[in-house]
Amino acid sequence: MIKVLFTGLTRNRKALIGMIIIAFIVVVALAAPLLTEYNPASRVGRPHQPPSADHWLGTTRIGQDVFSRLIHGAQTSLAVGFGAGLLITVLGTALGIIAGYRGGKTDEVISFFTNMVLVVPNLPLLLVLASFIGQASPLVIAIILGFTSWAWGARVTRAETLSIKHKDFIKSAEMMGEPRWRIMMFEIFPNLISIVGINFIGSVIFAIITEATLEFLGLGDPKTVSWGMMLYNAQKASALSVGAWWDILTPCFALALLGIGLSLLNFAVDEIANPRLRSGNRLNRWTALIRSGDGRL
Amino acid sequence: MAFLIRRFGFYLAAFIAAATINFFLPRLMPGDPIQIMFSSAGAELSPENLDALKLTFGFVDGPLWQQYLTYLQSIFTGDLGRSIKYFPLPVTSVLGNALIWTVGLMGTATIVSFTLGTFLGVLAAWRRGSVFDIVVSVGAIFATSVPAVVTSLIVLFFFGFTLGWFPTGYAADPSLDPSFSLTYIGSLLYHGILPMLTLCTVLTGGFAVTMRNNMINLLGEDYIVMGRAKGLSDSRVMLWYAARNALLPTVSSLAIAIGTVLGGSLVTEVVFNYPGLGNILYQAILARDYPVIQGQLLIMTVAMLIANFIVDVSYVLLDPRLRGTS
Amino acid sequence: MTQPLLSIKNLTIDYIGENTDFRAVDNVSFDVAAGEIFGLAGESGCGKSTIAFAISRLHKPPALIRSGQILLEGRDVLDLDIQALRSFRWREVAMVFQSAMNSLNPVLRVEAQFYDVLRTHQGMNRKQARERTAEMLRLVDIQPDRMSDYPHQFSGGMRQRIVIAICLALNPKIVVMDEPTTALDVVVQREILQRVNELRKKLGFSVLFITHDLGLMVQVCDRIGIMLEGKLVEQNTAQEIYASPQHDYTKKLWASFPSLHGSKTAEAFAS
Numbered sequence: 001m002i003k004v005l006f007t008g009l010t011r012n013r014k015a016l017i018g019m020i021i022i023a024f025i026v027v028v029a030l031a032a033p034l035l036t037e038y039n040p041a042s043r044v045g046r047p048h049q050p051p052s053a054d055h056w057l058g059t060t061r062i063g064q065d066v067f068s069r070l071i072h073g074a075q076t077s078l079a080v081g082f083g084a085g086l087l088i089t090v091l092g093t094a095l096g097i098i099a100g101y102r103g104g105k106t107d108e109v110i111s112f113f114t115n116m117v118l119v120v121p122n123l124p125l126l127l128v129l130a131s132f133i134g135q136a137s138p139l140v141i142a143i144i145l146g147f148t149s150w151a152w153g154a155r156v157t158r159a160e161t162l163s164i165k166h167k168d169f170i171k172s173a174e175m176m177g178e179p180r181w182r183i184m185m186f187e188i189f190p191n192l193i194s195i196v197g198i199n200f201i202g203s204v205i206f207a208i209i210t211e212a213t214l215e216f217l218g219l220g221d222p223k224t225v226s227w228g229m230m231l232y233n234a235q236k237a238s239a240l241s242v243g244a245w246w247d248i249l250t251p252c253f254a255l256a257l258l259g260i261g262l263s264l265l266n267f268a269v270d271e272i273a274n275p276r277l278r279s280g281n282r283l284n285r286w287t288a289l290i291r292s293g294d295g296r297l
Numbered sequence: 298m299a300f301l302i303r304r305f306g307f308y309l310a311a312f313i314a315a316a317t318i319n320f321f322l323p324r325l326m327p328g329d330p331i332q333i334m335f336s337s338a339g340a341e342l343s344p345e346n347l348d349a350l351k352l353t354f355g356f357v358d359g360p361l362w363q364q365y366l367t368y369l370q371s372i373f374t375g376d377l378g379r380s381i382k383y384f385p386l387p388v389t390s391v392l393g394n395a396l397i398w399t400v401g402l403m404g405t406a407t408i409v410s411f412t413l414g415t416f417l418g419v420l421a422a423w424r425r426g427s428v429f430d431i432v433v434s435v436g437a438i439f440a441t442s443v444p445a446v447v448t449s450l451i452v453l454f455f456f457g458f459t460l461g462w463f464p465t466g467y468a469a470d471p472s473l474d475p476s477f478s479l480t481y482i483g484s485l486l487y488h489g490i491l492p493m494l495t496l497c498t499v500l501t502g503g504f505a506v507t508m509r510n511n512m513i514n515l516l517g518e519d520y521i522v523m524g525r526a527k528g529l530s531d532s533r534v535m536l537w538y539a540a541r542n543a544l545l546p547t548v549s550s551l552a553i554a555i556g557t558v559l560g561g562s563l564v565t566e567v568v569f570n571y572p573g574l575g576n577i578l579y580q581a582i583l584a585r586d587y588p589v590i591q592g593q594l595l596i597m598t599v600a601m602l603i604a605n606f607i608v609d610v611s612y613v614l615l616d617p618r619l620r621g622t623s
Numbered sequence: 624m625t626q627p628l629l630s631i632k633n634l635t636i637d638y639i640g641e642n643t644d645f646r647a648v649d650n651v652s653f654d655v656a657a658g659e660i661f662g663l664a665g666e667s668g669c670g671k672s673t674i675a676f677a678i679s680r681l682h683k684p685p686a687l688i689r690s691g692q693i694l695l696e697g698r699d700v701l702d703l704d705i706q707a708l709r710s711f712r713w714r715e716v717a718m719v720f721q722s723a724m725n726s727l728n729p730v731l732r733v734e735a736q737f738y739d740v741l742r743t744h745q746g747m748n749r750k751q752a753r754e755r756t757a758e759m760l761r762l763v764d765i766q767p768d769r770m771s772d773y774p775h776q777f778s779g780g781m782r783q784r785i786v787i788a789i790c791l792a793l794n795p796k797i798v799v800m801d802e803p804t805t806a807l808d809v810v811v812q813r814e815i816l817q818r819v820n821e822l823r824k825k826l827g828f829s830v831l832f833i834t835h836d837l838g839l840m841v842q843v844c845d846r847i848g849i850m851l852e853g854k855l856v857e858q859n860t861a862q863e864i865y866a867s868p869q870h871d872y873t874k875k876l877w878a879s880f881p882s883l884h885g886s887k888t889a890e891a892f893a894s
């Protein structure tokens with residue numbers, strides 16, 4: 001299953017474009033100190049300068065270099081995205097597998113909480129949590145995202161677990177007296193790898209979007225260099241009304257690009273996991289044969 | 298009937314869960330919870346007013362459970378306390394006024410994008426692999442992966458500021474008095490276009506993908522092949538055999554999507570300076586107006602539960618297998 | 624011999640793969656006479672269902688007809704344009720599908736699933752359609768007043784009888800039955816096949832009967848074709864297929880039946 005996923009990913013065009021975009025952003029984020037001489041947090045120029053040779057993407061209201069903030073901010077977005085994404089996925093997968101495999105009371109309790117978390121609206125809940133914490137650093141945001149957003153993953157993982165729980169290989173492992181945690185870890189989990197993958201990538205997208213949203217709404221720590229804080233500061237400085245479009249559109253396009261890269265990957269995993277969604281080459285060949293009169297409908 | 302009672306029990310539990318979070322959060326923070334809750338009020342709050350607020354939020358002398366019951370009691374009697382920023386306005390009226398705008402914006406956007414997205418998804422799945430399908434699928438990837446904040450800002454930048462076609466804030470021209478006049482309604486629509494456009498862009502793609510995938514998963518079913526074998530018109534099979542059945546899983550996923558709709562709507566309102574809940578909330582966050590921030594969680598939870606109930610009921614109406622023998 | 628009702632000539636169908644194709648049906652020819660029950664037997668994956676789908680041109684990508692003819696009363700189905708094909712479907716060839724539980728649209732009332740056929744092909748209004756529906760339901764022993772029920776309110780056997788009633792609503796010339804009873808238990812299976820046989824005698828349609836169950840097939844069919852890996856390896860009358868199978872594969876198929884079943888079939892056949 002894992003092997004199928006990886007060979008599938010290398011052949012899928014969507015996955016390839018997605019991975020190139022993500023790799024590009026990761027490389028730029030890691031190389032940020034080499035790519036710019038400016039400190040992202042300090043004042044290095046006059047306020048609201050349009051893009052120029054000195055400041056490739058202009059400066060902010062208080063004279064920070066936008067390009068420097070962009071590539072340093074990428075580190076934050078990626079770290080929060082992947083960190084929170086991992087936490088969400090681990091929690092969701094573990095709870096889903098346990099609920100699905102153990103069944104009975106355990107399942108009832110976990111499912112009840114899962115469904116409850118699903119109907120409490122996520123953003124309003126995060127707003128309350130973050131506002132009490134005060135100025136939430138990226139790490140704090142990642143942690144509260146992780147602990148409030150696992151429900152969707154738990155639900156789909158549980159459903160998948162239920163569908164494979166009665167398969168022969170699970171039954172035979174039980175007969176051999178394998179302990180339950182081993183069955184869950186080594187028999188069930190590998191078979192859920194594509195649903196876990198979709199959950200993970202989806203959670204990364206969600207975490208990146210939500211971090212930016214919380215910061216944009218004024219719940220971030222002002223000292224943070226991140227795309228969300230760039231949006232917040234630009235909005236507070238009325239960047240659009242004063243015509244400083246570079247200040248606000250830069251983080252916008254960065255978030256859009258990262259989101260699209262991750263989504264492409266997500267759709268690709270979905271296509272590989274669900275063969276019915278695949279079309280690809282065979283359909284093209286089929287159409288070509290009909291067009292050339294080499295076959296009949 | 299048993300189904301409805303079970304659902305209501307569940308909704309009640311979810312609502313109490315949200316209230317419990319509200320109750321414990323200030324008490325879990327380091328420091329004096331009363332100080333945390335009402336610090337932003339400064340000296341403006343008279344001792345009597347402060348006492349009334351403390352009572353509402355359960356800061357009474359006595360054990361924790363007694364405080365908790367006091368808080369639940371005030372919530373269930375509809376007392377969410379008073380806004381500190383807009384003192385002495387009660388939280389319910391601050392949020393209530395804003396709620397109308399949010400529900401209007403969100404409701405319309407949900408209906409429009411659900412209808413449009415579902416229809417696009419049906420056609421894309423039916424003409425699998427066609428140019429139309431590719432355009433819809435790729436468009437959906439773009440639309441769903443870009444955060445609502447970003448879409449709002451980009452739409453505002455191009456249509457509001459650069460092209461200047463649409464107003465950049467408010468629900469209607471502030472110089473007009475609200476009335477049922479043509480001018481006022483026209484102004485409402487004119488101001489609503491950009492936020493609506495943004496929300497629909499954000500939402501339509503998701504609905505289209507869901508519907509497309511549900512359709513594709515159904516297309517191999519025997520009853521669809523039989524529909525074709527019966528010599529029915531293409532549109533009859535597509536709509537009444539495939540789409541009508543694919544609508545069921547789509548509707549049930551709508552319940553979860555409503556959370557996203559809510560989040561997107563809050564953010565869009567902030568960007569477009571639209572006088573809905575999102576904007577009130579934004580101001581409340583900047584002013585650390587905790588009674589309002591807490592109150593919105595409860596009101597949003599209720600909104601979410603009502604939406605869930607509507608989805609539950611329409612699901613039952615759509616699926617004859619759940620309607621029982623009638 | 625007069626002109627056969629259905630004549631499949633040198634039919635070849637491929638499943639198009641990414642690089643290479645899989646030949647599902649390889650140069651198959653057979654005829655079905657008017658009023659005859661012709662059986663097509665073979666293991667799953669031998670191409671028999673692909674033929675069934677191709678007759679009404681219901682096959683979908685990646686299946687592709689590479690060559691051959693499908694003649695119904697001398698007219699090549701493959702030459703029909705979309706309009707003609709639509710009116711050809713169900714009026715001339717009706718079809719019963721494998722899964723009884725799943726061939727009726729779960730969200731439409733039974734009545735509506737008759738009505739759309741009757742309106743599309745014969746322009747009936749609701750009232751006329753209701754009369755015809757009642758008549759057809761009586762034919763398969765289902766109370767006409769249940770026409771306003773939904774499919775899930777019927778048992779598997781009843782659903783399959785409803786499908787058969789819908790099949791016969793337009794008096795088709797041939798009914799293609801693709802493993803029509805595999806999802807049903809043995810008693811219901813027998814009951815349904817007997818019913819089809821009676822109706823055939825009464826209404827005079829032909830049947831193309833497809834199954835992997837050769838024992839069942841010799842009981843109901845006039846003639847039988849045996850398929851192996853896309854090829855038609857043997858075709859003969861049911862008696863001959865049973866009594867003196869020629870091809871090795873046919874013999875192997877018989878050998879795989881438990882002898883108990885074999886003697887039972889023989890009895891049934893003798894009676």
